[in-house]
Every structure is written in structure tokens, then in C-alpha cells.
Amino acid sequence: MARPMKKTDIETFFARLSDFNPAPRGELDYVNHYTLLVAVVLSAQATDVGVNKATGPLFALVETPEQMVELGLDRLKQFIKTIGLYNSKAKNVIALSEILIREHKSVVPNERKSLEALPGVGRKTANVVLNIAFGQPTMAVDTHLFRVGNRTGLAVGKTPLAVELALERRVPDAWKLHAHQWLILHGRYVCKARKPDCPSCRVADLCRFADKTTTLD
DNA sequence: ATCCCGAGGG
DNA sequence: CCCTCTGGAT
Secondary structure (H helix, E strand, O other), X not given: OOOOOOHHHHHHHHHHHHHHOOOOOOOOOOOOHHHHHHXXXXXXXXXXXXXXXXXXXXXXXXXXXXHHHHHOHHHHHHHHOOOOOHHHHHHHHHHHHHHXXXXXXXXXXXXXXXXXXXXXXXXXXXXHHHHHOOOOOOOOOOHHHHHHHHHHOOOOOOXXXXXXXXXXXXXXXXXXXXXXXXXXXXXXXXXXXXXXXXHHOOOHHHOOOOXXXXXXX
């Protein structure tokens, strides 16, 4: 039952996802490093579609920390009211913007430590920014990566951090940079939480969980 | 009722 | 470790 995915199968796993989608892109909308950071902070426990709906009008007006501080807490809340947890997120975005201005010359830092020191930015959000904005091969373990890793046997762990470390150990270097994006897309559209679409999954034969009862052999 | 690119506080 | 923040989609 606790059968981990075989090493050779991990290679095949990513080769197939890569073949299907050679240059996977995230689905959060942003216009620069700062708006990327804000979008990822807003995306906690929310769908990216819902986040994009709110950030479209917001980023048309605001794309720098200075403009965000000038916009102010109450008006920011109006923009993001349709996103869950909007109260604390709005507070965090304003506070984080003030810190960027004060301590980082309004530039999004490229170090984990500085990123995680920002309010509303934890390990997962820092990993996303490091990966997307700065091209670092980080494994940002969100709800999708956690589920897909454990379900398939690719990277098993009881906590997101454990799964992150397992991914770093097990994913071959050649696939590391885009692993997060491939896995999240796979988790969102195929290896879904409620009704995983195993029949149309291109890596089902490598998966310990896949329902293979529909195929005869 | 459950899930969505979680983080912070107790 | 637990709880809270929170609205929209399915």
C-alpha cells in the first residue's frame, strides 16, 4: 500500500507531462514581480480563477508597492472582497508593501529568508516566487502537490514540508525547475481531489492509486 | 459538504 | 498540535 513510485517511473512520469506541455505556465495573472507576489499571497485557499477576477481591475490601477499603500486598506478590500480570507490578506498586502518600500527599495527580494519575513508569505508562497520570478528549482507544495505526491507515490509525506523534501530528493534535476507547474496542472485538471480522472490520465500506469479496473489485462 | 496554488497565532 | 480567517464554485 505504501508503495513508492519507482525511480525509473518518475523519469517517465515527468517525460510524459513534459511531452504534453513542454513549457508549463502558471495560471495566476500578474504584470511584474510585485504583482506576482501579491497574487500568490491572495491565492491562499482560493482558486486562481477567482483571484484573477479580482486582480484584473486591481493591477490595472496598482502595480507597485507605493501605489498599493496609496490605494489604502479599505479600497484594497473592495477589490478583493470576493476572495476568501480577504480581511487578513488585505492587511498583509498593505503591510508587506510598506516593508518592501522601507527595507527593500520596493524590489521583491530573491532570498527565501527575506520573503518569508513578509507578512502573509510562508514557505509555499516564497517557493512559488523563487521559482517563477527567479528561476530557482523550488518545490512549492500546495494542496495539489501534497495530494498528487502522496496519491501517486511520487513523493510521500505527512506534512507539506516532508513532501517538499521528498520531491527535492526524488525529482531528477532535469525536471526540477518546472516540476511544480506540471504537478499543479496535473492535480488541477486530472488528478483532482474529488473525482480523479484516471481513465484519461497519461501517467495512470505509473500510479499506485489509479483505478485500473476499467482496463483489461 | 468539500475544496481552492496557506499563513499566523494560541 | 489545533484553530481561525473567508467567499465562490461544484
